Amino acid sequence: MSFLSLLARNRLALAGLIVMALVVLLALVTPILPLADPDVTNTGNRFLKPFSEGALLGTDHLGRDLLSRLLWGTRLSLAVGFAAAVIAAVLGAAVGIIAGYYGGRVDNLIMRGVDMLMAFPYILLALAIVAALGPGLLNALIAVAAVNIPFFARNIRGITVGIAHKEFVDAAKLAGMGDARIIVSEVLPNVVPVIVIAMSTTVGWMILETAGLSFLGLGSQPPQADLGSMLGEARSALITNPHTSVVPGVMILIIVMAINLLGDGVRDALDPRLRSGALTRPMAATMVQRKGPVPDPQGDNVLDLRGLETQFHVKDRIYRAVGGVSWGVKPGECLGIIGESGSGKSVTALSVMGLVASPPGVITGGAVFYKGEDLVGAPYERLRSLRGREVAYIFQDPLATLHPLYKVGDQLVEAIRVHHHVSDKEARAKALGLLKDVRIPNAESRLENYPHEMSGGMRQRVGIAMALANDPEVIIADEPTTALDVTVQAQILSLLDTLRREKGLAIVFITHDFGVVAQLCDRVAVMYAGRIVEEGPTQIVLDAPAHPYTRRLIACVPELGEGKRALHAIPGLPPAVNDLPPGCAFAPRCDKATEACRQGEIALDAFGARKLRCLFPETELEAAQ
Amino acid sequence: MSIALKLDALSKTFVVGKQLFGPPKGRVHAVHPVTLEVPEGETLGIVGESGCGKSTLARMLVGLLEPSGGSIEIAGKPLDNADPAVFGKRIQYVFQDPISSLNPRKTVRQIMEVPLKRLHGMDKAQRDRRISEIFAQVNLREEFLDRYPHEFSGGQAQRIGIARALAAEAKILILDEPVSALDVSVQAQVLNLLAELKQRLGLTYLFISHDLAVVEAVSDRVAVLYFGSVVEIGRAEDVFANPRHPYTKLLADSAPVVGRPLTAPEGRETELPDPLNPPKGCAFRARCPYAGERCGEEVPRLEGETQLAACFHPLR
Ligand SMILES: Nc1ncnc2c1ncn2[C@@H]1O[C@H](COP(=O)(O)OP(=O)(O)OP(=O)(O)O)[C@@H](O)[C@H]1O
Ligand code: SF4
Ligand code: SF4
Ligand SMILES: [Mg+2]
Numbered sequence: 018m019s020f021l022s023l024l025a026r027n028r029l030a031l032a033g034l035i036v037m038a039l040v041v042l043l044a045l046v047t048p049i050l051p052l053a054d055p056d057v058t059n060t061g062n063r064f065l066k067p068f069s070e071g072a073l074l075g076t077d078h079l080g081r082d083l084l085s086r087l088l089w090g091t092r093l094s095l096a097v098g099f100a101a102a103v104i105a106a107v108l109g110a111a112v113g114i115i116a117g118y119y120g121g122r123v124d125n126l127i128m129r130g131v132d133m134l135m136a137f138p139y140i141l142l143a144l145a146i147v148a149a150l151g152p153g154l155l156n157a158l159i160a161v162a163a164v165n166i167p168f169f170a171r172n173i174r175g176i177t178v179g180i181a182h183k184e185f186v187d188a189a190k191l192a193g194m195g196d197a198r199i200i201v202s203e204v205l206p207n208v209v210p211v212i213v214i215a216m217s218t219t220v221g222w223m224i225l226e227t228a229g230l231s232f233l234g235l236g237s238q239p240p241q242a243d244l245g246s247m248l249g250e251a252r253s254a255l256i257t258n259p260h261t262s263v264v265p266g267v268m269i270l271i272i273v274m275a276i277n278l279l280g281d282g283v284r285d286a287l288d289p290r291l292r293s294g295a296l297t298r299p300m301a302a303t304m305v306q307r308k309g310p311v312p313d314p315q316g317d318n319v320l321d322l323r324g325l326e327t328q329f330h331v332k333d334r335i336y337r338a339v340g341g342v343s344w345g346v347k348p349g350e351c352l353g354i355i356g357e358s359g360s361g362k363s364v365t366a367l368s369v370m371g372l373v374a375s376p377p378g379v380i381t382g383g384a385v386f387y388k389g390e391d392l393v394g395a396p397y398e399r400l401r402s403l404r405g406r407e408v409a410y411i412f413q414d415p416l417a418t419l420h421p422l423y424k425v426g427d428q429l430v431e432a433i434r435v436h437h438h439v440s441d442k443e444a445r446a447k448a449l450g451l452l453k454d455v456r457i458p459n460a461e462s463r464l465e466n467y468p469h470e471m472s473g474g475m476r477q478r479v480g481i482a483m484a485l486a487n488d489p490e491v492i493i494a495d496e497p498t499t500a501l502d503v504t505v506q507a508q509i510l511s512l513l514d515t516l517r518r519e520k521g522l523a524i525v526f527i528t529h530d531f532g533v534v535a536q537l538c539d540r541v542a543v544m545y546a547g548r549i550v551e552e553g554p555t556q557i558v559l560d561a562p563a564h565p566y567t568r569r570l571i572a573c574v575p576e577l578g579e580g581k582r583a584l585h586a587i588p589g590l591p592p593a594v595n596d597l598p599p600g601c602a603f604a605p606r607c608d609k610a611t612e613a614c615r616q617g618e619i620a621l622d623a624f625g626a627r628k629l630r631c632l633f634p635e636t637e638l639e640a641a642q
Numbered sequence: 643m644s645i646a647l648k649l650d651a652l653s654k655t656f657v658v659g660k661q662l663f664g665p666p667k668g669r670v671h672a673v674h675p676v677t678l679e680v681p682e683g684e685t686l687g688i689v690g691e692s693g694c695g696k697s698t699l700a701r702m703l704v705g706l707l708e709p710s711g712g713s714i715e716i717a718g719k720p721l722d723n724a725d726p727a728v729f730g731k732r733i734q735y736v737f738q739d740p741i742s743s744l745n746p747r748k749t750v751r752q753i754m755e756v757p758l759k760r761l762h763g764m765d766k767a768q769r770d771r772r773i774s775e776i777f778a779q780v781n782l783r784e785e786f787l788d789r790y791p792h793e794f795s796g797g798q799a800q801r802i803g804i805a806r807a808l809a810a811e812a813k814i815l816i817l818d819e820p821v822s823a824l825d826v827s828v829q830a831q832v833l834n835l836l837a838e839l840k841q842r843l844g845l846t847y848l849f850i851s852h853d854l855a856v857v858e859a860v861s862d863r864v865a866v867l868y869f870g871s872v873v874e875i876g877r878a879e880d881v882f883a884n885p886r887h888p889y890t891k892l893l894a895d896s897a898p899v900v901g902r903p904l905t906a907p908e909g910r911e912t913e914l915p916d917p918l919n920p921p922k923g924c925a926f927r928a929r930c931p932y933a934g935e936r937c938g939e940e941v942p943r944l945e946g947e948t949q950l951a952a953c954f955h956p957l958r
Contacts, residue, residue: 183742183743184737184738184739184742184743185742185743185744185745187701187706187735187737187743188735188737188743188744188803188806189745189756190705190706190730191704191705191706191729191730191734191735191757191810192730192756192757192760192761192806192809192810193730193731193756193757193759193760193761193810194756194760202748203745206745206747206748207745207746207747357825357826357827357828358825472692472693474692502691502692502852503691503852503854503893503896503897503898504691504892504893504896504907504908506896506898507895507896507897507898507904507905507906507907507908508906508908510898510904510906511904511905511906512906514904529825529826530898531900532855532897532898532899532900533898535898535899535900535901535902536898536899536902536903536904537904559900569827570826570827573826573827573829573830574826574829574830574855575855575856575858575859576855576899576900577854577855577858577882577894577897577899578858578882578883578899579855579858579859580858580859580878580879581858581859581860581861581862581878581879582859583834583837584830584833584834584859585830586827586828586830586831586833586834587827587830587831588831590795590797590828
């Protein structure tokens with residue numbers, strides 16, 4: 018979405034924009050308007066009321082035309098405010114970028130200086146500067162700009178530190194760029210939006226501050242009018258002739274309000290999160306719009322998916338992320354789900370407990386049975402009581418489960434006590450045991466850590482401990498060990514394996530590692546473009562894959578012990594799920610594809626213990642029963 | 643065969659908890675002195691777990707970090723000032739995260755032009771010719787040149803990263819986890835492309851990864867890093883199949899392999915060493931089932947013929 022249309026979505030910001038545009042336009046055309054001279058005194062006509070003849074807004078204590086003074090004053094105030102904002106932004110950004118980019122001692126010295134400036138009360142500092150330089154509009158401008166530099170420096174430094182550590186900056190160094198060039202061509206373009214935001218939210222205050230100094234007689238000097246000095250001169254007549262104060266006062270109010278509304282709008286519109294619609298409030302559980310008939314539960318699976326369909330509706334496009342997926346797990350069983358990114362593994366998993374963000378996610382068909390109860394469309398309260406206690410998740414990104422502001426020990430205790438009535442001490446002992454189970458060294462002291470004090474691998478282990486906290490019946494693990502080292506991974510896999518054997522935990526394990534599937538899972542389902550293309554007992558599927566995609570996916574993953582070798586890559590990319598080809602989704606990449614493959618639906622047929630969605634299987638399969 | 647890259651006792655120590663006044667709070671020996679030779683045309687794999695010093699080592703090799711000690715020689719000539727622009731023409735780096743290594747606000751063409759302009763001083767016509775040539779080598783279409791990085795898939799972005807590294811015309815490429823961020827089918831495409839480029843352009847690779855199987859599949863030799871030191875180095879087909887160092891064996895036994903039952907080769911109480919307070923003697927001692935008395939007193943040195951291990955009680 019374009020910047021302007023985003024801005025326009027925010028009504029208040031749009032109003033601010035229109036008002037500001039009018040004020041600026043007026044200020045620009047002031048010199049060509051047929052106005053009286055703002056500085057010519059005419060004491061005979063002092064304190065004329067508004068709407069008097071020849072003086073639309075009346076006159077002031079020296080008989081000067083208020084309308085003319087107002088427009089000229091607005092012009093001056095705006096100019097000084099904007100100039101101060103630009104100066105503060107340029108100098109502040111320069112200081113911030115240098116401190117942030119070079120870091121270390123340079124940063125330390127600069128930022129200590131900035132801190133010292135910020136320690137003074139704001140207006141006191143401005144007064145001190147003007148006192149030192151002497152009164153005058155230019156000096157007021159300098160003072161206002163100077164007191165705002167630290168604000169910019171601080172903000173921009175923070176952003177720069179983040180950018181200076183990005184890999185593209187390293188890449189630029191290796192490509193032969195010097196520091197100055199990198200600052201100008203790599204860092205600056207990425208900071209400019211932040212500078213603009215900071216400016217748009219502060220220029221209003223700077224106009225106000227300049228007016229404040231003028232009001233005290235330290236800014237514009239008589240007879241020159243700006244909004245602050247007009248207010249200041251009107252002060253003595255506040256009771257007898259209030260209109261002389263009201264006129265500049267209202268103008269200041271209008272300007273500052275309009276700028277601040279506009280500034281907030283600009284900030285929101287430039288915020289990338291808004292662009293993706295992420296700030297629109299998500300619903301508590303995924304939206305459900307089932308059209309077809311609801312299937313019946315089958316078998317003795319503790320968790321059973323039947324023909325689940327989940328889509329994302331973005332503008333006029335429909336992404337069929339999950340296109341009719343059925344699987345189930347029995348207590349003590351482990352089902353592996355394998356497939357490339359974008360094949361719908363995670364969305365399937367999130368749909369189970371209604372965790373897909375809505376909008377844009379919608380469950381459009383199928384059912385999810387937990388012990389025979391359909392969870393699709395179940396009330397939010399019901400889902401919440403099941404989440405964590407009966408069905409727990411381990412996410413790939415542990416930050417999704419950990420709150421940044423609480424100690425991990427307290428979070429574990431909290432998670433245990435939400436569903437179980439135990440004493441704090443018991444809960445804490447259990448938390449400690451959990452951390453040891455997931456192989457966190459020095460578990461006692463780690464209870465006192467905040468998530469950001471741990472490495473990524475360590476956080477992931479805490480996330481796993483959280484999932485285990487309430488002895489759930491089912492664990493849905495979405496690539497939980499991808500970011501972990503092999504030794505830790507082996508530990509965690511064997512922990513999960515023990516739990517399912519000893520406590521009958523059912524596990525749905527999403528991964529792209531065939532080795533993990535082979536070691537942990539009883540059955541495996543292979544997903545491609547939102548659908549299962551092959552399913553069966555792990556051993557059989559891995560030994561004799563029947564779907565061409567499964568076979569070739571296995572072939573392109575190197576396996577330990579095979580030595581140096583060329584890999585059999587699959588050319589091309591998986592199809593986009595908003596534009597699926599008719600027939601077999603793998604056909605564009607399949608070397609066995611024929612015309613028949615490209616026409617019409619290909620069903621997931623059962624062959625004994627396994628299921629397959631392909632017209633030309635790789636191996637002989639027993640006929641359907 | 644001549645030596646493409648030679649490290650002599652290269653080491654890095656980070657000072658942590660630096661204060662404006664007063665002494666720092668501690669030192670982390672991220673890389674203990676490493677001595678290595680990489681012959682021309684070889685792929686040397688470097689494996690190790692997170693925090694073992696892989697990236698620190700790699701960043702020193704391209705001049706992004708100044709070593710605390712030791713020296714680097716490329717094709718017999720020492721590299722003594724830590725200036726990435728000097729390093730850039732002789733040794734290049736391919737980053738782990740393909741998207742974040744490309745500036746989001748520049749077109750692919752602007753990104754590709756920098757090394758050609760800055761390192762080789764080419765004019766516009768020369769640059770255009772060279773970019774077409776490189777793009778053909780990495781199987782990228784030239785229409786991509788005027789697009790921005792976010793428009794590409796991970797695999798395409800990584801090809802662009804490789805193309806940029808090739809533009810510098812360095813003969814040595816440091817590949818720091820170049821395929822970890824990619825999907826398996828795309829990972830194979832990129833690995834095959836790298837193998838082909840190496841053949842065609844006579845490159846030498848340092849291939850860093852935590853994925854043992856990938857390292858084994860692409861490397862001639864493999865070095866295993868633990869706690870900042872090389873603990874074993876040898877031919878790729880031997881290192882994991884017949885490890886000599888107990889740590890290498892632990893890694894090989896932990897890797898999930900089809901057809902091998904699930905085992906956790908280590909007890910759950912084993913502790914990793916604390917970098918701020920390193921143990922005396924062999925760093926692996928606390929986790930090692932073979933540890934003897936000497937292991938607690940002396941640091942073992944790399945020893946052996948073709949397969950070297952730093953261990954007092956090697957497995958073979
Ligand atoms: N700037 C730094 N200051 C202090 N310590 C550091 C710094 N950079 C790295 N280290 C430490 O150096 C050691 C090696 O880190 P390095 O990043 O090289 O590991 P790595 O093997 O690349 O890990 P990963 O696989 O997670 O990327 C770690 O103990 C790390 O905490
Ligand atoms: S249905 Fe046809 S195109 Fe699809 S995987 Fe089978 S053989 Fe290939
Ligand atoms: S030196 Fe001793 S402690 Fe270290 S790996 Fe060898 S046997 Fe184990
Ligand atoms: Mg690293």
